[in-house]
Every structure is written in C-alpha cells, then in structure tokens.
Amino acid sequence: MSGHHVSSAKFLWGVAIALLFLTYVTVAVTWIHIPEPWNVVVAIAIAVVKSAIVAAFFMHLWWDTKFNLLLLITSIVFFLILIGITLLDTLYRIDPVPSF
Amino acid sequence: MEQPSTLEKKQDHLQHHFVDSDQQFESAKMGMWIFLVTEILFFGGLFAAYIVFRSWYPELFLLASDHLDTFWGAVNTVVLISSSLTVAMAIRSAQLNQQKGIIINLAITIALAFVFMVIKYFEYTEKFAVGIFPGGYYTYEGIAHDQANIFFSIYYMMTGLHGIHVVVGIGLMVWLLLRARKGHFSSEYYTPVEITGLYWHLVDIIWIFLFPLLYLID
Amino acid sequence: MATSESTNIKKIQVRRFKPDENPTSNYLTEERGLWAWMTTVDHKKIGWMYLGSIAIFFAVGGILALLLRTELLTPAQTFFTADAYNQLFTLHGAIMVFFFLVPSVPAALGNFILPLQLGCKDVAFPRVNLLSFYIYVVGALFTLFAIFTGGVDTGWTFYTPYSSSAAGGNVMAMTFGVFILGFSSILTGLNFIVTIHRMRAPGLTWNKLPLFLWALYATSIIQILATPVLAITLLLLTMERLLSIGIFDPALGGDPVLYQHFFWFYSHPAVYIMIVPGFGIISEIISTFSRKHIFGYWAIALSSLAIAFIGFLVWGHHMFVAGQSSLANLVFSFLTFLVGIPTGIKIFNWIATMYKGSIDLKTPMLYVMVFLFLFTIGGFTGIMLGALAVDIHLHDTYYVVAHFHYVMVGGMVMAFLGGLHYWWPKMTGKMYNEMWGRISCAIVFIGFNLTFLPQFVMGSLGMPRRYFNYLEQFQGYHVMSTYGSYILGLGFLMVLIYLTHSIFKGKKAPANPWQSRAMEWQAPSPPPLHNFEHTPVIIHGPYDYHKPMSEFQLGIAGSHNGHGHHEHETETKTVEADK
Structure with missing residues (x-):
C-alpha cells in the first residue's frame, strides 16, 4: 500500500540535516547583500526548496x-x-x- | 501476535461505513490533506496582504525588519525543524510497533513546541516593552516611516496565527501522547499520529516561509 | 470498493435486489427521540437537521424581504426609520447568502442524497459531518446575538472602512458568526470530496457518477479553496475593529480596496457554491422526466469544474467602480465573459436532453422549466453587467439587484425546490399533492417575475440600490414589485403547507415513483439506517433509460463489517466491474 511507507531513521535524520543546512544558507546569504529584487528571489527559492523537502519526505508525498x-x-x-x-x-x- | 487478536484489533478501530482499514486510513489522510489546502489558503490571505504592502512600501519592510531578532528567529526555525523530525520519528515508531518510541518522540515534540512558544513570548514582550503594539496601539517612534504600524500588524497577525496553530498542535500532541500511553497505536492503526503529523509539518512549512519574509530582509 | 486508484478488472457475482416497497424499519423508525437525533451521525438525519435550519432562515430572510418591500411602497418613510431599513436589508442579504443559499443544496439535500447515490453507508467522516452542523448552529447564534445587540447596517458585504470604523451596531459579532459558519462549509466540502473519492460502490467509476455528484464535487472544491480566504478576511476585519490593525483602514494607512479583493475572492466563487449544486439537480431531474439519457454527460460534468475554476478569476467585476486600476478592470471584464461559456454549454445540453424525450411535466420538472427560463435571463443580464462600460452605468442600481435575484432565487431557489420535490418521496416516504405542487409553482413563477422584472427597468432608469427614499417617478415600479413579493411569499407558504401536510397525511411513496435509473431510487423509501441492505454494484450509468430496470438493482449480498441482510430469491449473474 502506497500510504504505509516506512522511512529509515537514517533517512529522516538526513532530511532534517539538509533542512538545517538550508536554514543556515538562507541566513548566510543575507550577510553578502545580494542586490534588491534578487535577495527576495533567493530567500523565497530556498524556502520553497525546504518546504518541498518537508512535503515530499516528512509528509510522505513522495510515496503517497x-x-x-x-x-x-x-x-x-x-x-x-x-x-x-x-x-x-x-x-x-x-x-x-x-x-x- | 496471534492471528485472532490481530483480527479483533482490526475490527476495533474500523468504523461501520468503511470496508477495510486501508480505505479508512486513505480517507483520513486525504481528508487531512484537504484540510491543509484550506490552511494554506487561510494563511495565503495574509501572505497576499504582506506582498501587497511590501510592494507598496519596500523601504518600510527594510527598516522595520531590523527590529526583529534574526538570531531568535533562526533558533525557532531550528526548533521547529527538529520537532518535525521527531514527529516523523514518532510515525515511524508507530509503523514499527515501537510503543516506547512513539511516546518518547511525541514528548520531545511537545517540549520543542513549548520552547518555540517561550521564545515567541520573549520576542513579543520585548516589543511590547518599547511600545511596538499591533495596529492602533502602536506607540514606538524608532522607525522613521508613517506606515510602520502596518508592518507590525502584519507581523503580529502572521506570527500570532501561526502561534495559535502551534498551541493547537501541542494540544493534539498531548492527546496523542495520552492515547499512545494506553497502547492505542500500532502498525495496524496509527491514523491519528499520521494525520496530526501532516498538520504539524504544515505548521513547520509556514514558519519556513515566515522566517525569511519577516526576519531576513536585508 | 475503490480504495486504490488502480483499475484492475475483477469478476464479481451479483444478484438482483428489488427495493423493498414496504420497509418495516427505516432510518426514521430507528434511533428515535430528540437526543438520538441531536447526536446522530447518520447523514440522512443530519441532512434533515440542515433542511430544518435553512428553512427557518429562509423564512426569516423572506419576512425581512417582505418588510423591505412594504417600506418601499411609498417614496418617503412608510413604516421604518432609515436606520432600521439599513439593518433590514443587511440582515436579509447576510442571512439569505450565508445561512440559506450556501448550505441549502450541499448541506441539506447533498448530505441526504450523496451517500445514497454513491451506494455507501455514510459520508467518509460522519462525526465531522455532525460537527459541521453544530458549527453552523454556533455561527447562527452569533448572528442572532448580533441582531439583538444593535444589529448590523453595513450591507452583507461588510465593506471597509465603514464596517471597520464608522458602522454602529455589532459588526464584530456578525462577522465572527460568518467566520465560524465558514468552517461548517469547509468541513462539508472536505467530507464530500473524500466521500466521492473513496466511498464509491463497486463499479461506480467516474464516468458513471451522477451529474449531481459532479456538481457537488465542483462545489466542494470551491468551498475548500475559497472559504479560507473569507475566514482570514473576516478575521482581519474583526481585528481591524478590535485593535485597529490598519490593513484595510485608510485612516491608518491601509487600503479598503484590498478588503474588497479578499472578500470577493471568496464571495464571487461563493456565487457558484450557491448555483452549481442547483445545476446538478437540474441535470438529474431533466433526464428523469424526459425519460432519456442526458445529452453531453461529459460536457455537463466538466463544465461544472470549469465554472468552479473560472469563478476564481473574475471577482474584480464587483469592483469596477471601487477604484481599482484600469488594467485590472480590463482584465476582469474580459475574464468575466468566459463564465458564460460553460454555463451556456449546460443550458444547451439540457435543452438537447429534452429534445424528442417523453417529457412528463410533474412538479419537479415544472420547477426545471421555471429555472431554465429565469436563469437564462439572470445569466444574460450578468454578461451585460460584466461589460465594463455598461456596468459603470448600472453599478449599484436595482438592475444589479434584479440580476442576482434572477440568478439566486430564479436559479438556485427554483432548483432547490425542484430537488426538494424530486427527492421528497425518498426522504419522507410520502407523496406530496401533485396538483398543489403545480399550482404553487405557477404562483411562485408569477410572483417572482412581478417582483423582479420591474427592478430591471427601474435599475436601468437609474434607481440606486439600498436606498430608503426614492424619486416619485419610480413609485409605480416599486408598488408592482412589492405586490409581486407578496404573491411570491404566498407561493412559498403554500409549498411549506402542502409539504408539511404530506408528511402526516400524504400517500405512501413507492421506492421509485419516477422510474429513475439513479442509485438513490434503488433503495427503499425511506431508506434503511445504512441505506442499502446489500452492497450495490453498478454496471450502467445513472441515465441509461434504454436499459431495463432489472440491471440497475444488482448487488452483493455479502454483509461486510457485521451487518445483516435480507434474503432475496433472485438469479445470480456475473458482471465485470473495475475494482
């Protein structure tokens, strides 16, 4: 059944670490001052990637x-x-x- | 586990109008996803207000964002992502019939959610202390912009609504914890854990957007 | 049952189950008593509770309308003060829209019919279904509270900045009531989508789904996508009053037009929440009483979805004179015309269904005729109002009032009454009096046109809406309209009387009085507590009138999940049904 995918603990930890790394990146890019429209684009892009990771793996959409x-x-x-x-x-x- | 007792358990949670457990599980999950759709559009209204006002007053958002503490915002992001991990681990424990694992992971999730709310509490009180109140009660004079109150109205509405969702999430987790202690969940039946998990991840996702949009404007 | 999306063909043994003509026990005889009703999770009883509630609100809203019309008999003050008048039309609008039109077909008739048409025992989440009813009640109580603590005079749209700062009365309680109500609507929609996806009887594939269910599906999609935006809008408005957050209030740097964007992002699609289920009823009735396969099944099914989608792109046509940018005006005016396409598709297909059918003008079909006539007028005037230049002239006049009453009353309420008469034998097990049904339908038709046709004329002559006083030149139209409204009210009252009478004194209804092929008619009237004693198996579409009735009464005798069944002496045959 597609709805009962069991993720390994290692995999879940990997996903969390990826998310924490992207959190660091999104803070770090504010230190280098990207010019006006692009700073928003970068911030949103990172947030979208993070959400996609959460939705796909934590929320099991990948297997759903x-x-x-x-x-x-x-x-x-x-x-x-x-x-x-x-x-x-x-x-x-x-x-x-x-x-x- | 013996065959008859599994069967009995299966009938125990199965409601009269479903044919089998799978139908019930898939229905519950789809129902939760539809609920999440409504949540996204609910917050969507606020995000739309945010975008409209940011497009009108970009300089205001730049100025006012300086008064939000990026460090604590980042800490809260880490806290919520960690709690998402523990919820996912709780579901995994349920799927593998690890009763202790469910309880421990849910307990950590609740603790992390409390940490989030405590940090939020300190952030709010710090602002109230200097007169940054929502809307008409705004008295702070440190931001040289006529519409400074609007940024903070949006800030309070967004983080406040998100905070309410965290509190509701804590309530749900406590309810799950109590049920888990009675051994209600197993690999046969863990629907409430699964769908509460979905809700919690969405709360996480919304914060993932709130953090750069409110705190990280440079 | 289709629990997975896979479409593997499986052979199953089925038998014929003729519906029981004289059921000894049905949902009305089981679980009796007030407490049992109030705590029931049975979709049929919840449907009845909704029907009772919306009937009360329809009566209240209707009486308010009669009071309004009476006040407008003379150009100056007749009975009420100007303030009272403002409160009356606000309450009439808010009650009719939020408490009657939005829940009328989905929550009342839909709740009753949807599981029957799917051949399942209940909706996917019966307890959520009951919860949504009580949320509706709580929302209604807040509204009552608002009425008795000062009332509301903002109009049903609660436009800022008047609603956020200037308006008297208790706007907050009212908007909060509507906010709560939204959750009821969301939960109903959520329940229906999951039920249609997950609970279909064996063999009931998407291309055999009754068009009423396609319409409810489209409606539910709008409910879950649009209602949350109304919720956040009203929450912001409440906060605006409570904390002056300044997002909508121009005095604090906000933008009142933004409120209108948010409000109409819900409220325009909400117009389709109100009318699309009506379309579904029309499709059911028109096929049944023409004794003919519905013309253009997929065209009608998909046009419901198309209306649901396009309905989200056109909200700005309510704001042509509100001060939005001319670019937005232009785009919205263009997009508005697109709505006419799927709506036209529906009308043509209905007409084509009737062509060369053996039409039986029973009461439900009469209401369909009334619907087709009135809704077409309402639709065309809508297209005219969508034209930017025309709207500048007609905006906020009685022309708009007449237009949306033609669509909402002439369309939706007629479809609702048609559906109510159509399913009445199934719901109560009793037949209403056919002659009184036809007479009332004629009176409603005459009364309606007398009320609202003059409003088109005076609107185009410049009579503004929501005005307490008016120039004497309009008095003739107003008097006509007021007398028409009395006739209309009389018509509705007659419907109430003979339907109530039929419950107690009506003839016993057969299981399938209209000889329909749809699933709900293959259950006894009234249905048993869990709808079917067997698991129905569907091999034909619901409009296949060219197939014999016996092929629509198939099922598996298996009593899954511990429920008993009656033995029937019937042949066994094998059908292919995709699982």
Whole structure:
C-alpha cells in the first residue's frame, strides 16, 4: 500500500540535516547583500526548496497517492491566482493601462 | 501476535461505513490533506496582504525588519525543524510497533513546541516593552516611516496565527501522547499520529516561509 | 470498493435486489427521540437537521424581504426609520447568502442524497459531518446575538472602512458568526470530496457518477479553496475593529480596496457554491422526466469544474467602480465573459436532453422549466453587467439587484425546490399533492417575475440600490414589485403547507415513483439506517433509460463489517466491474 511507507531513521535524520543546512544558507546569504529584487528571489527559492523537502519526505508525498500531491499543488496555484490578480490592481493604481 | 487478536484489533478501530482499514486510513489522510489546502489558503490571505504592502512600501519592510531578532528567529526555525523530525520519528515508531518510541518522540515534540512558544513570548514582550503594539496601539517612534504600524500588524497577525496553530498542535500532541500511553497505536492503526503529523509539518512549512519574509530582509 | 486508484478488472457475482416497497424499519423508525437525533451521525438525519435550519432562515430572510418591500411602497418613510431599513436589508442579504443559499443544496439535500447515490453507508467522516452542523448552529447564534445587540447596517458585504470604523451596531459579532459558519462549509466540502473519492460502490467509476455528484464535487472544491480566504478576511476585519490593525483602514494607512479583493475572492466563487449544486439537480431531474439519457454527460460534468475554476478569476467585476486600476478592470471584464461559456454549454445540453424525450411535466420538472427560463435571463443580464462600460452605468442600481435575484432565487431557489420535490418521496416516504405542487409553482413563477422584472427597468432608469427614499417617478415600479413579493411569499407558504401536510397525511411513496435509473431510487423509501441492505454494484450509468430496470438493482449480498441482510430469491449473474 502506497500510504504505509516506512522511512529509515537514517533517512529522516538526513532530511532534517539538509533542512538545517538550508536554514543556515538562507541566513548566510543575507550577510553578502545580494542586490534588491534578487535577495527576495533567493530567500523565497530556498524556502520553497525546504518546504518541498518537508512535503515530499516528512509528509510522505513522495510515496503517497498522486491526488494528495495534486491537492497541495492546487492550493498553491489558487494562492498565486489570488495574489497575481490582486497585484494587477495594486501595482497599477496610479498609471492607467500601461500601454495606453 | 496471534492471528485472532490481530483480527479483533482490526475490527476495533474500523468504523461501520468503511470496508477495510486501508480505505479508512486513505480517507483520513486525504481528508487531512484537504484540510491543509484550506490552511494554506487561510494563511495565503495574509501572505497576499504582506506582498501587497511590501510592494507598496519596500523601504518600510527594510527598516522595520531590523527590529526583529534574526538570531531568535533562526533558533525557532531550528526548533521547529527538529520537532518535525521527531514527529516523523514518532510515525515511524508507530509503523514499527515501537510503543516506547512513539511516546518518547511525541514528548520531545511537545517540549520543542513549548520552547518555540517561550521564545515567541520573549520576542513579543520585548516589543511590547518599547511600545511596538499591533495596529492602533502602536506607540514606538524608532522607525522613521508613517506606515510602520502596518508592518507590525502584519507581523503580529502572521506570527500570532501561526502561534495559535502551534498551541493547537501541542494540544493534539498531548492527546496523542495520552492515547499512545494506553497502547492505542500500532502498525495496524496509527491514523491519528499520521494525520496530526501532516498538520504539524504544515505548521513547520509556514514558519519556513515566515522566517525569511519577516526576519531576513536585508 | 475503490480504495486504490488502480483499475484492475475483477469478476464479481451479483444478484438482483428489488427495493423493498414496504420497509418495516427505516432510518426514521430507528434511533428515535430528540437526543438520538441531536447526536446522530447518520447523514440522512443530519441532512434533515440542515433542511430544518435553512428553512427557518429562509423564512426569516423572506419576512425581512417582505418588510423591505412594504417600506418601499411609498417614496418617503412608510413604516421604518432609515436606520432600521439599513439593518433590514443587511440582515436579509447576510442571512439569505450565508445561512440559506450556501448550505441549502450541499448541506441539506447533498448530505441526504450523496451517500445514497454513491451506494455507501455514510459520508467518509460522519462525526465531522455532525460537527459541521453544530458549527453552523454556533455561527447562527452569533448572528442572532448580533441582531439583538444593535444589529448590523453595513450591507452583507461588510465593506471597509465603514464596517471597520464608522458602522454602529455589532459588526464584530456578525462577522465572527460568518467566520465560524465558514468552517461548517469547509468541513462539508472536505467530507464530500473524500466521500466521492473513496466511498464509491463497486463499479461506480467516474464516468458513471451522477451529474449531481459532479456538481457537488465542483462545489466542494470551491468551498475548500475559497472559504479560507473569507475566514482570514473576516478575521482581519474583526481585528481591524478590535485593535485597529490598519490593513484595510485608510485612516491608518491601509487600503479598503484590498478588503474588497479578499472578500470577493471568496464571495464571487461563493456565487457558484450557491448555483452549481442547483445545476446538478437540474441535470438529474431533466433526464428523469424526459425519460432519456442526458445529452453531453461529459460536457455537463466538466463544465461544472470549469465554472468552479473560472469563478476564481473574475471577482474584480464587483469592483469596477471601487477604484481599482484600469488594467485590472480590463482584465476582469474580459475574464468575466468566459463564465458564460460553460454555463451556456449546460443550458444547451439540457435543452438537447429534452429534445424528442417523453417529457412528463410533474412538479419537479415544472420547477426545471421555471429555472431554465429565469436563469437564462439572470445569466444574460450578468454578461451585460460584466461589460465594463455598461456596468459603470448600472453599478449599484436595482438592475444589479434584479440580476442576482434572477440568478439566486430564479436559479438556485427554483432548483432547490425542484430537488426538494424530486427527492421528497425518498426522504419522507410520502407523496406530496401533485396538483398543489403545480399550482404553487405557477404562483411562485408569477410572483417572482412581478417582483423582479420591474427592478430591471427601474435599475436601468437609474434607481440606486439600498436606498430608503426614492424619486416619485419610480413609485409605480416599486408598488408592482412589492405586490409581486407578496404573491411570491404566498407561493412559498403554500409549498411549506402542502409539504408539511404530506408528511402526516400524504400517500405512501413507492421506492421509485419516477422510474429513475439513479442509485438513490434503488433503495427503499425511506431508506434503511445504512441505506442499502446489500452492497450495490453498478454496471450502467445513472441515465441509461434504454436499459431495463432489472440491471440497475444488482448487488452483493455479502454483509461486510457485521451487518445483516435480507434474503432475496433472485438469479445470480456475473458482471465485470473495475475494482
């Protein structure tokens, strides 16, 4: 049964160490002052990788039915719809339609 | 274990409307995942507010973030990741029928969650001491920006809601611990441990995003 | 049962199980008493408790509407003060939307029918189902508390900054009530999705799923994706009042339009939470009473999902004059037109289903006719309002009021009444009076049009919505509308009376009075406590009217999980069903 995957203790420890290492990286990159838009991109990218690791291995998505993964992806897509379309308004309040 | 007693145990936890344990387990897990979807969109609203205000006032976020202590934020990240590990270990123990392992791992998880909340408590009181209150009660004058109160409103809403989730998580873990001591969980039936684990990992994931977004703006 | 996603074909022995025409014990005769009802985890009883609650709220909201209409008989003050009027329309809107429309079909009819159509004993999480009912009750109590401690006069949308700072009354209790209510809606949706995925009877593959369940599935998806955003919005609004957090309040540097974005991110999809289950009912009834296979099964099923998805992209058309950027206006107006496509697909397929069918105009089918007529008007006027330039003129006029009442009352409530009549024999085991059913349907139709058609006209002439006073030139329309509302109210009252009467004095209903092929009709009326005495096996789709009835009553006699069964003398045959 796909839902009953048993991870080895060694593997779980490995995942945790990877997460702690990425935590160190995300703090460390703030010391080297990456220029404006890219610092956010790097911080988010690391956070996304960390979450993906947690979801895939701690939450067993790697071995789980695909539908549960689909649920997670759906929630992210709809969050992006919420923020994406809202930004169409809030970023363009002052100027009229840019191409006009 | 003898054959009849396994069978009895199997019937014990199986609810009347399910055909077998697998159907019940998979249903519970899918139900939890759907609940996590709602949690993601629940926090999603706050993240959206964060993004909108950060896009409007980037300089405010730069200034105000300096007043959050990166060190303690990082410590809390480590604490939560460790607790995620122990929850995963608790599930592994249940899958392998290691009763003691379940109890120990759950106990460590609860302890780590308390550490998280204690650190949060000190962070909050430190801010209250200088007048950084949420919203209309904001009186701090150390940040030269008109909308400084909004950054901290968002900060308090996000970390506060996350904190409530941690507290709920502690409650669930205590409930699991009590049940584990009575020997309710085994490789045949560990659904509550599994789905509480899923919830706890999501709380961890949300913090993984909160930490760089609030503390690490340089 | 499909516990894994694999599709291996397996041969199983099945027998015919004719539904018991005179069940000695059913869900109503077992586990009786008030306490047993209040603590029941049976989906049918929970469905009834929801039905009772929404009926009460529909009555309250309806009486508020009649009071509003009565006040509007004259251009100046008739009975109420302006403040009382504001509270009346706010409560009418909030109660009808949050306490009636959102839970009406999914939580009441859906709860009852969904496990029956799936051929399972209950929903996946029966206790969560009961919990969601009590959450609904707690939310309702908060609302009552709000009404008796000052009321609310913000309109059902609770727009900031008025709701966050200026509004009197008890906005906090009201929004908190709605916040709690959201969890009830989420849990119902969660339960339905898992049930449809995991609890289907052997042989019930996705391409045999009744369209009502496809509609409930789409609805549940919207519920779990949109409702949390409403929850966080209302929580922020509560905090805005409690702590002045300033995210929405312009006085503190916040942005009130952001509130509208968040609010409509829920509330526009919520419109589809209200109407999509209605679409599902229409599909069921139209096929049954045309005695014909539904036309375009997949088109109807997938258009429900398409509506659910597109519904998330169009919320900004409520904000064309709210001060959002013109780029957003443009994009939202364009996207809004897309909603018309899947909706049109549905209407065409329904019409095509009726084409050359042997149509039987019983009461449920009459309501379908009313639905098709009124919903089409509501839909087309919606497209007009979606056009940016037209909306600037019509925004916040009675034209909008008429539009959404045509969609919500003319669409949703008609579908709900159709479904209620359709499933009434199954739910109660009694037949209602057919003649009174038809007469009431006609009265509702006349009353409805008399109420809301004049509102289109006066709206396009410039009568603004939510106004207590108006210019004398509009009085004729208002008077017509008010008298229409009395007729409409009379129609609803008649439905209540003859349905209640049928419970006590009605004729006994056969198991399958409409000769439907769908699963729920293969159980006795009313069904036994665990729905089926056997495990049903499905080999045909629910609309295969060209196949004999005997092939829809197959099952396995096996009593899994310790439940007994009756012996039937029937032949045994082997069917292929994918496990």
